Amino acid sequence: MRNLPEQMKVCIELCWQCRNTCQDTFYNHCLDQGGDHVAHDHALLMTDCIQACQTSADFMVRDSAHHMAECMACAEICEACAASCDSFDCDEMKRCAEICRRCAQSCRDMSHMDAKVPVAAE
Incomplete structure (x- = not known):
């Protein structure tokens, strides 16, 4: 990831980890468990979180001028997903x-x- 600030690189990695964890948990745990694990609102939050994390990472990787708005939306979705996941009593x-x-x-x-990263002198 070219000359992105370290804080952005860390965030991109966390977005990918969150996407992967939510995706793995939903498809390999929630669907197997059934019941409340696949309740409509919870399933939507899990899949929203998967997509929001991927989209935020994509915005940052390409240094989009709009990454700040996307990251704020992702933060809200991740918080809601965390609250929903916390309602279950399993590891x-x-x-x-x-x-x-x-x-x-x-x-x-x-x-x-800020989105724009200074370009290194050639």
Whole structure:
């Protein structure tokens, strides 16, 4: 990832980790468990979180001038997903909630960071 600030690189990595964890948890745990694990609102939050994290990472990787707005939306979605995952009493969902909270904080921090990175002299 070219000359992106370290804070942005960390956020991109957390977004990818959150996306992967939510995706793995939803498809390999929630769907197997059934019941409340696949309730409409929870399923939507999990899939929203997967997509929001991917989109935020994409915006930052390409140094989009709009990454701040996308990161703020991602932070809100990750917080909601964490709260939903925390309502379950199992290690898989607690692990998912934890990465969602970490990603949310990082994205919230990134939502205040300017997009344009200085270009190195050639």
